[in-house]
Amino acid sequence: MAEDIRIFSYLPNPRVWKSLITAKLGNVNLKVIGDKPMSLANWLWDFDAQELTSSDFEEMKSYKRKSKRGFKGALYKTDRFLEKNPFGTVPAGFNFDGSEGVFESNSIMRAVARFSDDSSLYxxxxxxxxxxxxxxxxxxxxxxxxxxxxxxxxxxxxxxxxxxxxxxxxxxxxxxxxxxxxxxxxxxxxxxxxxxxxxxxxxxxxxxxxxxxxxxxxxxxxxxxxxxxxxxxxxxxxxxxxxxxxxxxxxxxxxxxxxxxx
Ligand SMILES: N[C@@H](CCC(=O)N[C@@H](CS)C(=O)NCC(=O)O)C(=O)O
Missing domain, CATH: 1.20.1050.10 (Glutathione S-transferase Yfyf (Class Pi); Chain A, domain 2)
Structure with missing residues (x-):
C-alpha cells in the first residue's frame, strides 16, 4: 500500500520526529527516506530520492545547486523537487505520488495530523x-x-x-x-x-x-x-x-x- 505521506531528509532529524511521533499517535502511514547529514550531498533530492553513484554525478550536473542553509558545498536538487518545495529544504514532505509538496517541519506534521483518524491531535x-x-x-x-x-x-x-x-x-x-x-x-x-x-x-x-x-x-x-x-x-x-x-x-x-x- 502506498504511504499517505513521504518525507525526505537527513536522519536522524528532530524536525522529522515531529511527523513520526504524530504518525505513531495518529496511526498514519508515513514513509521516511534519507541518510546521515553528511551523506545527503550524495543524494538526488527528489520525491524518488536516491543515493547517487559516482557515475551519476556527470549526468545529474544540471541539478547541482549551491547549498543554502546548514549544508556546505553543492546539493543535487531536481527541478521537480524545487517546484514542490520552492525553498529547497529538508525535511521535504510529499503526498503518495509526489504531485503535492509540503515543506516546513511544522506544516509536514500538520499534514500527518490531518491524515489521522484522531482529530484531537489537531x-x-x-x-x-x-x-x-x-x-x-x-x-x-x-x-x-x-x-x-x-x-x-x-x-x-x-x-x-x-x-x-x-x-x-x-x-x-x-x-x-x-x-x-x-x-x-x-x-x-x-x-x-x-x-x-x-x-x-x-x-x-x-x-x-x-x-x-x-x-x-x-x-x-x-x-x-x-x-x-x-x-x-x-x-x-x-x-x-x-x-x-x-x-x-x-x-x-x-x-x-x-x-x-x-
Ligand atoms: N524551518 C525549517 C528548516 C529547514 C531547513 O532549514 N533545512 C536546511 C537544513 S537544516 C536545508 O534543507 N538546507 C538546504 C540547503 O542548504 O540548500 C523546517 O522546520 O523544516
Whole structure:
C-alpha cells in the first residue's frame, strides 16, 4: 500500500520526529527516506530520492545547486523537487505520488495530523482550536529559526546573535510556561501537535549544553542554564512527554544527555 505521506531528509532529524511521533499517535502511514547529514550531498533530492553513484554525478550536473542553509558545498536538487518545495529544504514532505509538496517541519506534521483518524491531535476539526494550535506552532517556528542560526554559528558567537537567541528563548518559554500553568497540555486537556513540536524543538535547542565548554570559552553562558528552575512546567511537560511510548524511541537518549529525565 502506498504511504499517505513521504518525507525526505537527513536522519536522524528532530524536525522529522515531529511527523513520526504524530504518525505513531495518529496511526498514519508515513514513509521516511534519507541518510546521515553528511551523506545527503550524495543524494538526488527528489520525491524518488536516491543515493547517487559516482557515475551519476556527470549526468545529474544540471541539478547541482549551491547549498543554502546548514549544508556546505553543492546539493543535487531536481527541478521537480524545487517546484514542490520552492525553498529547497529538508525535511521535504510529499503526498503518495509526489504531485503535492509540503515543506516546513511544522506544516509536514500538520499534514500527518490531518491524515489521522484522531482529530484531537489537531484541534478536533474546530477552526478556532486549530488556529490556536497554529498560533503556538508559529511562535515555535520563530524560536526554532533563531536557534537554527545560533546553532550554525555556535563556534563564532557575538553579542548580537547571543542577545537575539536569549530573547527568543525567554519569549517562547515564557508563553509556554504560562499556557502550561493553565492547562495540562499546551492547548487544552489533550496532547496536540503543539506539544509535539514543543518537545522536538526544545530538545534540539537544549543540546546547546553539549557545547558548554565552547560557549564558555567565548565568554558566554549557556542560555538554558536555569531552564529547570525558571520554567518548571515546561521542564515537567518535556520530561513527561519524552517518556511516552510514541516519543521515547526518538527522544529519550537524545535528551538524557542534556537534562535529568527521571
Ligand atoms: N524551518 C525549517 C528548516 C529547514 C531547513 O532549514 N533545512 C536546511 C537544513 S537544516 C536545508 O534543507 N538546507 C538546504 C540547503 O542548504 O540548500 C523546517 O522546520 O523544516
Amino acid at each position: 484541534g478536533d476539526k474546530d477552526p478556532f482550536k486549530q488556529s490556536r494550535i497554529d498560533s503556538f506552532l508559529d511562535a515555535n517556528l520563530v524560536f526554532a529559526r533563531e536557534f537554527q542560526v545560533y546553532t550554525l554559528e555556535i563556534d563564532s558567537l557575538n553579542d548580537y546573535l547571543y542577545k537575539r537567541m536569549t530573547s527568543a528563548y525567554l519569549f517562547y518559554l515564557d508563553g509556554i510556561e504560562r499556557a502550561l500553568s493553565i492547562n495540562e497540555f499546551i492547548v487544552g486537556d489533550k496532547i496536540s501537535i503543539a506539544d509535539i513540536s514543543f518537545v522536538c524543538d526544545l530538545a534540539q535547542f537544549l543540546r546547546e549544553r553539549d557545547k558548554k565548554e565552547n560557549i564558555n570559552q567565548q565568554g558566554y553562558e549557556l542560555i538554558s542554564r536555569n531552564f529547570e528552575k525558571e520554567f518548571p512546567n515546561s521542564y515537567f511537560h518535556l520530561k513527561t512527554l519524552s517518556k511516552l511510548e510514541e516519543f521515547r524511541d526518538f527522544l529519550l537518549n537524545y535528551l538524557e544527555k542534556v537534562i535529568k529525565i527521571s
